[in-house]
Amino acid sequence: MRRMRNPRKTNIATRKEGDRILGTIEGDPGGPTVVLVTGLHGNEFAGVEAAQNIFDMLDGIRPQINGRLIILRANLPALEHNVRYLDEDMNRLWFPSIIEKIRDTPEARIKSNERRQMKQLLPILDDIEERDDEPVVLADVHTFSAEGSMFSITSSDPRQRELLSNLYVPMVFGIEKSLRGTALGYYQNQGFISFGLEGGQHENELTEYNITASLLLLLHAVGAIEKQYVEKIKEYERHLKAHTRHLPVETELVYQHIIEPGDGFAMRPGYSNFQPIKKGEWLANDNEGKIIAQTDGYILMPLYQQQGNDGFFIIKENEG
Numbered sequence: 001m002r003r004m005r006n007p008r009k010t011n012i013a014t015r016k017e018g019d020r021i022l023g024t025i026e027g028d029p030g031g032p033t034v035v036l037v038t039g040l041h042g043n044e045f046a047g048v049e050a051a052q053n054i055f056d057m058l059d060g061i062r063p064q065i066n067g068r069l070i071i072l073r074a075n076l077p078a079l080e081h082n083v084r085y086l087d088e089d090m091n092r093l094w095f096p097s098i099i100e101k102i103r104d105t106p107e108a109r110i111k112s113n114e115r116r117q118m119k120q121l122l123p124i125l126d127d128i129e130e131r132d133d134e135p136v137v138l139a140d141v142h143t144f145s146a147e148g149s150m151f152s153i154t155s156s157d158p159r160q161r162e163l164l165s166n167l168y169v170p171m172v173f174g175i176e177k178s179l180r181g182t183a184l185g186y187y188q189n190q191g192f193i194s195f196g197l198e199g200g201q202h203e204n205e206l207t208e209y210n211i212t213a214s215l216l217l218l219l220h221a222v223g224a225i226e227k228q229y230v231e232k233i234k235e236y237e238r239h240l241k242a243h244t245r246h247l248p249v250e251t252e253l254v255y256q257h258i259i260e261p262g263d264g265f266a267m268r269p270g271y272s273n274f275q276p277i278k279k280g281e282w283l284a285n286d287n288e289g290k291i292i293a294q295t296d297g298y299i300l301m302p303l304y305q306q307q308g309n310d311g312f313f314i315i316k317e318n319e320g
């Protein structure tokens with residue numbers, strides 16, 4: 001489904017070359033660097049729109065922000081076509097070996113759209129370095145095809161855990177290790193505080209608001225904004241607390257259902273994020289027959305779209 005109801009939004013989604021950097025704000029030098037990566041998957045508009053909201057709120061405000069904010073759009077052609085990707089999943093390519101190959105190959109000789117996009121994106125990210133021991137925080141913003149609550153994909157590193165606890169967004173540990181070749185994994189290895197923000201169902205009206213709220217709380221938590229938007233931050237905090245009150249704060253991945261081409265995978269209808277499931281429950285079908293839950297837990301990201309390699313995940317509340 002194409003989102004055409006708001007012309008402004010359509011413009012954001014389809015603006016062309018030159019708009020890979022959606023916005024940069026240079027504030028007081030003594031502060032963190034926050035990088036928002038949006039649109040790694042081209043059918044995930046709400047993250048682009050939320051990041052634009054954040055830019056509009058903070059651009060030119062006084063007192064200015066501490067540090068700097070850089071907002072990027074990753075996969076421009078896929079955003080134009082409103083598809084997850086054109087040739088290959090851009091969030092499964094961030095292996096050092098592939099990145100070296102991309103760096104060493106002239107752009108005109110790169111056949112895959114997503115690798116050409118990385119060729120253009122990498123130099124921008126290469127330029128971002130830690131300044132004066134201030135952290136670099138990279139939030140990779142996504143949305144998903146099922147209904148249900150937002151969450152973050154993060155390592156259980158204490159620094160990340162502490163920062164993300166200010167967002168009132170449930171944390172899921174372990175996916176960052178099981179999903180190989182993700183941008184967030186790559187930049188975590190580069191020393192950034194790096195996490196995935198899964199903001200909600202692609203088309204749900206609330207998704208953009210939830211992402212905007214959690215990004216502003218992130219900027220507050222990391223010290224980029226202090227006195228600005230105090231009332232707004234309280235409002236967002238109240239909203240996200242209420243939105244996620246019924247959910248476990250920290251969870252851990254216990255099962256990932258990988259789809260291979262030609263599997264004929266089809267999730268049974270009606271599952272949503274954080275829906276409790278029981279061992280033995282009939283979750284999906286493929287050419288081999290029924291797919292049954294291997295364990296109790298909560299279901300996460302059940303796949304209700306054509307493109308994607310993961311059928312669903314099962315998570316459990318973190319015992320510590």
Ligand SMILES: [Zn+2]
Pocket residue numbers: 040041044141142143
């Ligand atoms: Zn995504």
